[in-house]
Amino acid sequence: MKLKLFLVLLILPLLAFSQKLQRKVFDYEKLNSENFTECNEIITKELETALLSIQENNSANAVILSKKIYVSKNDCFQIFDTYGYSLFRSGEWFEGIEVIEKGIEKFGSVPELIKRRSEMSLEMAEIGTGQKNIDGNSVFKANSIPYDEEQFKEENLKSALADLTYLIKTYNRNEEIFYAAKIQQLLKDYNKSTETFKILLSDSQYKDIALFNIADNYISLKDFNQAETELNKLVAENPKEGILYDKLAEIYELKKDKAKAKEFSNKSIYYKNTPSFASLEYSKENFDLLKFFGTEENKSDKKLKKLNEIVNQNNQEYTIDVCLMILKLHANHGNGVEEKASEILSKIGKPAIEKVNKLFQSDVSTCTITNLADIMAQVKDESSWQVMKDYLPYIATMPMTLIPPNVPEKMILFDEDKGITEVLAVVKPLLNQDENSDNPLSEIGGFGKYVYYSPLAKVNKKKLRKIATELHYSDKEFKELEEKIK
Numbered sequence: 001m002k003l004k005l006f007l008v009l010l011i012l013p014l015l016a017f018s019q020k021l022q023r024k025v026f027d028y029e030k031l032n033s034e035n036f037t038e039c040n041e042i043i044t045k046e047l048e049t050a051l052l053s054i055q056e057n058n059s060a061n062a063v064i065l066s067k068k069i070y071v072s073k074n075d076c077f078q079i080f081d082t083y084g085y086s087l088f089r090s091g092e093w094f095e096g097i098e099v100i101e102k103g104i105e106k107f108g109s110v111p112e113l114i115k116r117r118s119e120m121s122l123e124m125a126e127i128g129t130g131q132k133n134i135d136g137n138s139v140f141k142a143n144s145i146p147y148d149e150e151q152f153k154e155e156n157l158k159s160a161l162a163d164l165t166y167l168i169k170t171y172n173r174n175e176e177i178f179y180a181a182k183i184q185q186l187l188k189d190y191n192k193s194t195e196t197f198k199i200l201l202s203d204s205q206y207k208d209i210a211l212f213n214i215a216d217n218y219i220s221l222k223d224f225n226q227a228e229t230e231l232n233k234l235v236a237e238n239p240k241e242g243i244l245y246d247k248l249a250e251i252y253e254l255k256k257d258k259a260k261a262k263e264f265s266n267k268s269i270y271y272k273n274t275p276s277f278a279s280l281e282y283s284k285e286n287f288d289l290l291k292f293f294g295t296e297e298n299k300s301d302k303k304l305k306k307l308n309e310i311v312n313q314n315n316q317e318y319t320i321d322v323c324l325m326i327l328k329l330h331a332n333h334g335n336g337v338e339e340k341a342s343e344i345l346s347k348i349g350k351p352a353i354e355k356v357n358k359l360f361q362s363d364v365s366t367c368t369i370t371n372l373a374d375i376m377a378q379v380k381d382e383s384s385w386q387v388m389k390d391y392l393p394y395i396a397t398m399p400m401t402l403i404p405p406n407v408p409e410k411m412i413l414f415d416e417d418k419g420i421t422e423v424l425a426v427v428k429p430l431l432n433q434d435e436n437s438d439n440p441l442s443e444i445g446g447f448g449k450y451v452y453y454s455p456l457a458k459v460n461k462k463k464l465r466k467i468a469t470e471l472h473y474s475d476k477e478f479k480e481l482e483e484k485i486k
Helices: 002-016 041-055 059-072 077-089 093-107 111-127 149-171 174-186 190-202 207-220 224-237 242-254 258-273 284-294 300-312 316-329 337-348 350-360 366-379 382-397 407-414 416-436 447-456 461-470 475-484
Strands: 131-134 137-140
Touching: 041 059, 041 077, 059 077, 077 093, 077 111, 093 111, 111 131, 111 149, 111 174, 149 174, 174 190, 174 207, 190 207, 207 224, 207 242, 224 242, 242 258, 258 284, 258 316, 284 300, 284 316, 300 316, 300 337, 316 337, 316 350, 316 366, 337 350, 337 366, 350 366, 350 382, 366 382, 366 407, 382 407, 382 416, 382 447, 407 416, 407 447, 416 447, 416 461, 416 475, 447 475, 461 475
Parallel strands: none
Antiparallel strands: 131 137
């Protein structure tokens, strides 16, 4: 008897994982499509507070705020949208979708609700059953959602496509056309996908990405010549876009042309790791230089020697570009090479700042952001100030998987009074947010906040109080600030 029971318990989880997901199907054209009830100004502002919590990676607080409104008053569609989205962002996928669907059933074919539903379906299809994206972090589940993985993804894609098809037919917006074409591609309906992508070729915003995906469809259909033709159109206009060379390398791998595949692969590596605004064009010499600084096999002393040789060539523009390439590579963290490159750029000063600012505003590691901010602080060119100021609030919303950059400290180093003012201006609403949050884990959503408080601890307390007073800090807020910077 015990053996039979054990076998039943062993089999049940396996059976559970074979379930099929079935998404609700709406006939949107038969639902009410006019006179959607919108929220009044008071409710709208309350909902905006919940949406702000989501932006600040505090979805649990967003659920609390929006649920109160949903329970007490649900007579406008934005309440369903915000509460459903808050649940979804906090990891409660199906509960969130259910709220959105209740909104559709109550108000009809509201485009905002239909679009939100399609976005949720797409995210579930992309992530699958084993994890969820909560507050900017990938959360892996020990017990994943009990559905067959492939069927789960396909069902969600089909659901999203049905929603988008209605939106396209009714509103004909290019954003929905793009996503519909992408879903058709994921469902391996390549000819239909190409047909849909071609609609976007007259739109400057979507033209390049549409051409890229059309080429991808041709590769899937093994029409390599046509795929290369489409990619070459893009290369002509975007010669430093690494992903284009990836695709060309893929084509030549499939054509069994190893030499060509290697050449395009090298170009991809080069352009992905060299700042696009640098004057360093692709060549064997420059590619070898990239490999030299990007390979761990070369010891730091050899790299430092090479960097000094480059400086001694007295070619300032070339030196700037190589130093920025080293910082973008982020392959020499902690061995003194990145620090040396930063020191060289700081000594060059204003002639390097325009490119330093550009790299700061590109997609680089947070450690590189700290190095660039240090250069800005040393050179003290006013053009850098706004760049740093614009970046400052973003640190509070960074997921905990990222190491926050020391931009606040560098801004205070740049100009102490102005730096303290900017940091305190960003910190003030964060203090109130932490104080008012009912979520005991709210601090996790703002993991990087400590980089605001750490440099303030070194500031003269009278000066800190003076600037805080000028920014209308209350006694309670300043006391909370003092607790944070201890």
